[in-house]
Amino acid sequence: MKITYIHHSSFLVEMEQIALLFDYFEGEIPEIRQDQLLIVFASHRHGDHFSPGIFDLAENHPKSGLSFRTISGEKEFRRNFCVGPVFGPGEEFSFQKETGEKVPVTVKAFKSTDEGVAFLIEAEGKVLYHAGDLNNWVWEGEPEEYNFRMSEAFHSELLKIAGNHIDVAFMLLDPRQGKDFYLGMDDFMHMVGADIVFPMHFWGDFGVTERFKTLPVQLTMQKRLWKFVVRGKAFSYSINCGKERKKQLYDTYQGKPGTGSGGKDRQQSRSCD
Numbered sequence: 001m002k003i004t005y006i007h008h009s010s011f012l013v014e015m016e017q018i019a020l021l022f023d024y025f026e027g028e029i030p031e032i033r034q035d036q037l038l039i040v041f042a043s044h045r046h047g048d049h050f051s052p053g054i055f056d057l058a059e060n061h062p063k064s065g066l067s068f069r070t071i072s073g074e075k076e077f078r079r080n081f082c083v084g085p086v087f088g089p090g091e092e093f094s095f096q097k098e099t100g101e102k103v104p105v106t107v108k109a110f111k112s113t114d115e116g117v118a119f120l121i122e123a124e125g126k127v128l129y130h131a132g133d134l135n136n137w138v139w140e141g142e143p144e145e146y147n148f149r150m151s152e153a154f155h156s157e158l159l160k161i162a163g164n165h166i167d168v169a170f171m172l173l174d175p176r177q178g179k180d181f182y183l184g185m186d187d188f189m190h191m192v193g194a195d196i197v198f199p200m201h202f203w204g205d206f207g208v209t210e211r212f213k214t215l216p217v218q219l220t221m222q223k224r225l226w227k228f229v230v231r232g233k234a235f236s237y238s239i240n241c242g243k244e245r246k247k248q249l250y251d252t253y254q255g256k257p258g259t260g261s262g263g264k265d266r267q268q269s270r271s272c273d
Contacts (some may be wrong), residue, residue, distance in 0.1 A: 001126060003168065004234040008048055009132070013171055015124045018105060022119075022130045022170065025051040027231060036104055039095065046117025048201075060221070064260075070105040082216065089117055110157050111151060114136055120161060129169040129194065131241050137186035139177060154184065158191040169194035172201040172268025173208045182212050197225050 002014040007027035013020040019036045021027040021029070023043055032038055038056065042050045089111035104124050108118040114133035122130045136154040138147045171188050175181050189197065202208045209225065226235070 002234060002236050003198070005198065007231050009170070011198065013128065018103065018123055020121065020123065020128070021054070023049040023132065025049060030234070037095070037103065041119055041130065043118065043130065044112065044114070044131070046115060048240055049132065095125060109159060110134060113154050113157070117155070120164060126167045127164060129166050131138070131171050134251055135172040135174065136187055138180045138183055140180065154187065155191065155213055158187060161192050162168065164192070166192065166194035167196070169197045170200050173199040173212055174201050175205045175208045181208065185212060190221065199225065
């Protein structure tokens with residue numbers, strides 16, 4: 001599995017048969033193999049999670065047995081852009097090729113604490129989670145009752161996700177929340193957890209991951225949280241260690257900050273914990 005951080009909350013996940021593109025609105029998308037089924041996720045309509053430009057991708061992808069699909073959590077997408085499938089919280093969807101053959105992908109949606117949904121995806125034997133804007137949106141200056149209800153709603157959705165073994169998660173760390181920026185990530189890691197977590201939604205503040213790692217609440221999770229210093233980073237992720245689950249991450253980033261192309265090659269690895 002290859003994972004590329006594009007920008008903000010947008011990632012491309014490339015598997016053997018399938019490519020998953022999450023919440024794209026700008027940035028350089030790596031070239032996707034023509035024999036892969038491309039599934040594009042749009043968690044909601046906010047401008048930092050969605051661009052109509054995603055539909056241009058269909059022109060560059062074959063319309064044969066493996067083809068382009070979009071999937072979204074907001075009904076407005078169907079009315080405004082004629083996309084499908086569009087489904088809401090609590091619903092589940094499975095894919096099939098145009099030939100009728102089933103594709104090994106199942107998607108479940110969970111209600112966001114902002115707009116749209118979060119996605120839990122099972123694909124090719126692996127489980128991924130993309131939070132969209134499902135977060136513990138506690139804000140300094142808001143009434144205590146509002147923040148309490150927000151945390152309660154967030155925890156309610158996490159309880160629905162808990163119990164799933166998640167291989168890779170994409171979860172928010174938003175510095176705009178000030179001293180409370182860590183709450184959603186911390187809640188997720190304690191209530192749900194994942195083998196590897198990629199932070200997102202940090203508005204170009206790449207230092208937010210390091211700040212999170214200095215917090216006492218996070219000491220037991222440091223090895224699971226990956227950090228970025230530039231856009232365009234690509235990671236290879238595998239689980240294979242005999243009878244034990246083993247994780248390796250290879251940083252195969254090749255590029256200049258913010259471009260995703262050119263520059264000096266670098267490679268890092270992470271072995272079994």
